Amino acid sequence: MSWLILSLLASSVDAVRIVRPDLRDFAAIPANSVPITRSTTEHRRLAQSVSVEVPGSPDAHLVTDLPLLSPEEFPTKHWAGHLPASPNNDKYFFYWLFEPEGNYDKDTVPLIIWLNGGPGCSSMDGLFLENGPFRLEMDENENYQIKAAEHSWHKSPAYTLYIDQPVGTGLSFTTSGHYPSNDELVNVDFYHFIQSFFQLHSDKFVDQRVRNPLWFSGESHAGHYIPSMMNYILKQNDDLKDGDIEIPLAGAAIGNGWTGTPIFGHY
Secondary structure (H helix, E strand, O other): OHHHHHHHHOOOOOOOOOOOOOHHHHOOOOOOOOOOOHHHHHHHHHHHHOOOOOOOOHHHHEOOOOOOOOOOOOOOOEEEEEEEOOOOOOEEEEEEEEOOOOOOOOOOOOEEEEEOOOOOOOOHHHHHHHOOOEEEEEOOOOOEEEEEOOOOHHHOOOEEEEEEOOOOOOOOEEOOOOOOOOHHHHHHHHHHHHHHHHHHOHHHHEOOEEOOOEEEEEEEOHHHHHHHHHHHHHHHHHOOOOOOOEOOOOEEEEEEEOOOOOOOOOO
């Protein structure tokens, strides 16, 4: 699913810069063996050298032409790309934001964040398979097309924001290999990303602070992510650092949530 999404976006968004390895390099590898070859080490060096330029305007992330999707099928504005999840330029989250459909007040329309769980499950599952705007459908000639989903949450109306997190999930990545190993590190990365997001998209959501009602939503291990992230954001609101944006929270909706003993990382 992630590589399909990357392929669809590559011609539409300047922010996407990752190249898929040639799977033929791995075709002859036995299931129980993962040798380190020249090809794999070259791909690793490439990943370590990736640099994502942070745009100065959200227009740089505006998706203007998505393969398999006709403009008439989905005229709603949407933005996608990578933004930093650390101050060291070594972690980047992939996001996809959809504008509300229908009449709405720009100051009161909610922003709904959707997170799949896992840990390590891409939130593009939610976008393409659950509550998001798109569905992949096969026509009579067995060709796939992207169709608009009848019951997408952006029709509520609401801004809907799908985020691949933590790094290593979906299209989000780290060039340093510093993957989070506990909730605190997950929260730190997410908070840095969401600050990057609101700074880029301040025209939609920010006066001196985030003005729109912000809701978290998710399923499975997001039942563990979401309360922890919200608690972290509230603590940061009490002691904002210079340049950070205050993020009031409206609430959360969790379905089939994992709320028991954490299974993420080491404790």
